[in-house]
Amino acid sequence: MRILFAADEHSYSTDALPQVARLGENTWADITLLGVSNQSKAMADIVNTYYKKLSEYFDPKLSPYQQSRSEGNMKTGIHKQITTRIRRGNPSREILEEAKKAECDLIVIGCSTQKDYTWKDAGDVPLKVAKDADCSVLVIKEDKKINKMLCCLDHDNISQESLEMVSQMITLFHADLDIVVLTDSEDVQGKIEKKLSWLIDYYSTRDIFPCIELVKLTNLETFVSRKVRWGLMAMWMGKKSILERVFPSSKVSRLLKANESSVLLLR
Amino acid sequence: MQDVLISLQPDLASSIAIRYACRLEKLVRFTMQVIHIPNMDETGHSHGSGWVHETWENAIVQQAREDIAKLVQKEFFHYSTVEPKIIPGERDLVILEEIRQKKYDLFIEGLLHSFEPDRFFQKLDSMLYRSLPCPALLVKNLVVLDRGIQIVGTPDTIPSLLLWFFKIFNNLPADPDIFVCHFETSWEEAVFMENDAALISDIENDFLKRGKTVGKIKTVKGSPDGLALLVRDHALVISAYPQSQSYMAQLLSMSPCPILFCPEFKID
Numbered sequence: 001m002r003i004l005f006a007a008d009e010h011s012y013s014t015d016a017l018p019q020v021a022r023l024g025e026n027t028w029a030d031i032t033l034l035g036v037s038n039q040s041k042a043m044a045d046i047v048n049t050y051y052k053k054l055s056e057y058f059d060p061k062l063s064p065y066q067q068s069r070s071e072g073n074m075k076t077g078i079h080k081q082i083t084t085r086i087r088r089g090n091p092s093r094e095i096l097e098e099a100k101k102a103e104c105d106l107i108v109i110g111c112s113t114q115k116d117y118t119w120k121d122a123g124d125v126p127l128k129v130a131k132d133a134d135c136s137v138l139v140i141k142e143d144k145k146i147n148k149m150l151c152c153l154d155h156d157n158i159s160q161e162s163l164e165m166v167s168q169m170i171t172l173f174h175a176d177l178d179i180v181v182l183t184d185s186e187d188v189q190g191k192i193e194k195k196l197s198w199l200i201d202y203y204s205t206r207d208i209f210p211c212i213e214l215v216k217l218t219n220l221e222t223f224v225s226r227k228v229r230w231g232l233m234a235m236w237m238g239k240k241s242i243l244e245r246v247f248p249s250s251k252v253s254r255l256l257k258a259n260e261s262s263v264l265l266l267r
Numbered sequence: 268m269q270d271v272l273i274s275l276q277p278d279l280a281s282s283i284a285i286r287y288a289c290r291l292e293k294l295v296r297f298t299m300q301v302i303h304i305p306n307m308d309e310t311g312h313s314h315g316s317g318w319v320h321e322t323w324e325n326a327i328v329q330q331a332r333e334d335i336a337k338l339v340q341k342e343f344f345h346y347s348t349v350e351p352k353i354i355p356g357e358r359d360l361v362i363l364e365e366i367r368q369k370k371y372d373l374f375i376e377g378l379l380h381s382f383e384p385d386r387f388f389q390k391l392d393s394m395l396y397r398s399l400p401c402p403a404l405l406v407k408n409l410v411v412l413d414r415g416i417q418i419v420g421t422p423d424t425i426p427s428l429l430l431w432f433f434k435i436f437n438n439l440p441a442d443p444d445i446f447v448c449h450f451e452t453s454w455e456e457a458v459f460m461e462n463d464a465a466l467i468s469d470i471e472n473d474f475l476k477r478g479k480t481v482g483k484i485k486t487v488k489g490s491p492d493g494l495a496l497l498v499r500d501h502a503l504v505i506s507a508y509p510q511s512q513s514y515m516a517q518l519l520s521m522s523p524c525p526i527l528f529c530p531e532f533k534i535d
Contacts, residue, residue, distance in 0.1 A: 178523075180382075193279045200283070200409065211408050211523045212283075214381040223382050 001029035004104040006095040006129065008035070009046045010120050012142035016110030017050055019140055021057035022172050023108070024080075028064050031082045034098050036091040047084045054082060091119065092128035099135060106165070107137045113144065117263075130265055136165060141262045146173040146231030150261070151210075152180050152220075153192060153199070153236070162266040163202065166234060169264060170208055177203065177210040178230065184217040234264040269297040269372040269435060274362055275351070276303065277334040284377030284406040285339065287525060294412060295438050297373070301339055301351035302365060304358040305331035328353050359395035366401060373402055373435060380407035384520035391511040391528075399508075399530065402431055406525045414502040415482065416443040419519070422466055424507040424531065429473050431529040432505055442482040443505070445470060446497065449488035450514035457489040457497055491517035498522040507531050 005020045007013035024031050033050050037043035058065055064080040087094040099107050111117050111126040117139060119125040130137045149169055170177050179199065181192055196212065203210055215223045224233070273288055275281040288299060305327050335351045354361050366374060378390060390396060396403060416439065420428050425447060432443060449460065462484055474481045487494060491514050498504055498518060505527045509515035519526055 181379075197279050197282060204409070209409055209411050211410070212379060213523060214379055214383075216383055219382060 001027050001106070002032065002102055002104045003027075003029045004032045004034055004095070004099050004102060004107045005050075006034050006036070006091075006098075006107060006109045006125075007047070007050060008037070008091075008119055008122065009043070010110075010112070012110035012112050012140075013050075014110075015142050016108060016140040017053055018057065019138075019172060020108050021054050023106075023168060024054075024065070024082075025058065026168055026171060028080050029105070030080050031065075032085055032098070032102055032104070033082065034085045034087065034095060036087045036089070036094045038088055040086055040088060043086050047086060051082060051084050091122050091125045092132070095125070095129050096132055099133060104135050105161070106135060107133055108140065109137065110140050110142060113142050117141075130263065133265075134267065136162070136267050137263075137265045138169075139263045139265075144231055144262050146175050146262060148178060148230045149173065149175045149232040149234060149264075150178045150180060150230040151234045151236075152182060153196065162236060163199075165264070165266060167203070167206060167208065169232060169234065173232065175232065177208055179210045179212050180223070181212060181214050182217050182220060183214055230261050232264060233261040234266060236266045269295070270369065271297045271299045271373045271375060272302055272362070272366060272369070272371040273299055273375040274302050274304070274358075275335055275338060275376075276306075277338055278377075280377030280379045280406075282338060282377075283379075283409045284375055286409050287406045288375050288404075290412055294440070295436060299375075300369075300371070301335060302362060303331055303335045303351055303353050304361050305353060305355055324355060328355060359393055363395055363398055366399065371401055373404060374399060375404040375406065377406045380523040384517070387520045388511040388516065391509065391516055396508060396528065399528075402435065402527050402529045403508075404503075404525060404527045408523050408525065410502045410524060412502045413441075414500060415441050416503045416505060417446055417498060417501040417524075418443050418505045419446045419448065419498055419515075420507060421448055421515070422463060425466065425470065426473075427531055428505055428507060428529055429470065431527075433473075433477055435527075437477070442480050444482040444501070445484040447484070447486040448494060448515070448518070449486070450491065450494075450518075451488045452490045452514075454489045455493050457487050457493045460486045460488055462486045490514075491521065494518055495521035499524065503527060505529065 003020060003023060005017070007016070020031065023029065031054070033047050033054070035043040035047040055065065065082050085098060087098060095107065095109070107129060109126045109129055112120060117124060117127045117130070126139045130139055149166070151166055166177070169175070179196070181196060183192070200210065271288070273285060275285060292299060332351065332353045335353065339351060352365070354365070362374070365371075378386065381387065390405065416432075416436065418425065418428050418432060425445065447462070447466070463486065467484055470481055470484065487497065495518060499522060501524050504519065504522055504524045506515065506519055506529070508528045508530060509519065
């Protein structure tokens with residue numbers, strides 16, 4: 001697994017860094033720290049600071065990221081990388097290009113709560129990345145405490161990777177899991193019920209007991225915007241997803257703006 | 268020991284209900300009888316009459332018996348020795364008759380929680396729920412039991428709810444929270460009010476008499492929407508049977524927790 005942390009110099013990026021560290025700690029993923037700015041020198045210093053902070057987070061004896069690995073890790077041969085990258089140019093385009101080039105599984109990006117899913121001085125970078133990325137994207141809102149995570153389940157073709165990703169987030173944030181089952185026909189509901197039963201088994205063996213709620217597809221937007229009950233909202237945006245039909249990529253922004261949570265788009 | 272009747276269908280809601288019931292049983296200790304009413308309409312109609320019809324019906328009952336045995340066995344082995352009752356007929360009438368005959372203390376069934384409350388209201392409006400002589404536990408989700416119990420009512424219903432709580436869950440180690448609601452549709456957000464001293468004193472005395480302690484007591488006013496966030500995070504919510512379109516019914520329709528509906532008549 002490879003995680004791309006796309007950051008600028010503002011506090012929401014600094015706030016998101018510990019979550020990247022914990023994700024890395026749980027998954028032992030390769031991590032790329034990417035800074036995008038036209039002032040390369042200043043950005044290089046910032047990314048180096050992020051690198052130092054991230055390295056300090058890990059226990060040197062257990063970390064797979066340390067150069068001088070412990071005997072235990074040497075035996076298992078586990079060695080993961082933290083790499084730093086600086087790019088110049090349009091931030092969202094550079095982030096997407098880097099993610100593609102490095103074949104990332106997840107992009108993590110912080111954003112301000114002051115304005116809707118934006119970066120200071122750079123506009124709606126997080127929105128554009130969430131909308132256009134080929135891989136999963138986690139947009140973390142600054143100062144947003146995540147006690148509950150909402151997952152929208154709308155089809156029965158869900159990858160093991162995305163289930164694991166949800167488990168990681170639950171563990172990461174010590175959050176409760178709500179699963180919303182989108183229903184648009186009896187047939188789909190029957191198939192989803194089987195998947196759901198499997199999901200309950202899957203998560204309960206991990207001591208996670210999801211709370212299930214059925215929602216008609218036509219009421220989804222009302223449901224999402226009605227109350228801010230979740231700190232993190234996760235959506236499967238695969239090709240078979242009903243969401244993909246209801247919210248084509250041009251409308252992802254609208255959905256994101258309809259709620260105030262951090263968002264995980266699973267692809 | 269309480270006698271419990273649990274109604275099962277071969278579906279997810281029932282699978283959740285039996286898992287929850289078995290967890291609860293470990294804390295409360297009760298005997299559990301499974302009942303299943305096969306849906307004859309789903310399997311088509313028999314063209315014959317007499318022994319032809321009887322053979323067709325027997326085949327359906329046998330199939331249902333196998334389906335339910337599988338469900339029970341899959342979820343919990345130690346209940347597999349109890350023979351499920353498979354009784355064809357009109358569901359509500361059959362269950363009601365069974366409860367009246369065998370004088371069960373509690374009825375349990377599953378219903379998946381839904382944003383659209385129609386099916387929840389239909390359940391409350393059903394002949395079964397309107398006529399039940401005992402409490403009904405409607406399991407909407409599989410919740411961990413250490414999240415505690417919340418008794419939700421108005422100043423009028425709380426006293427009888429406490430009696431049902433002591434009757435059925437006397438063995439539970441947890442101290443239940445009490446949530447006293449004053450519905451005011453003009454107040455969108457929930458507003459916490461000062462507790463009524465007389466009511467609190469009565470509640471505390473009830474617990475004291477039984478050597479127990481009560482959890483947090485909160486009095487809140489607001490619309491059902493406004494109060495909904497406060498009835499989401501418990502292992503069990505206990506309420507009186509509400510009228511289907513009442514504010515209390517609206518509030519409970521939004522709760523994802525298992526709900527125990529108690530009759531309002533007095534018990535010993």
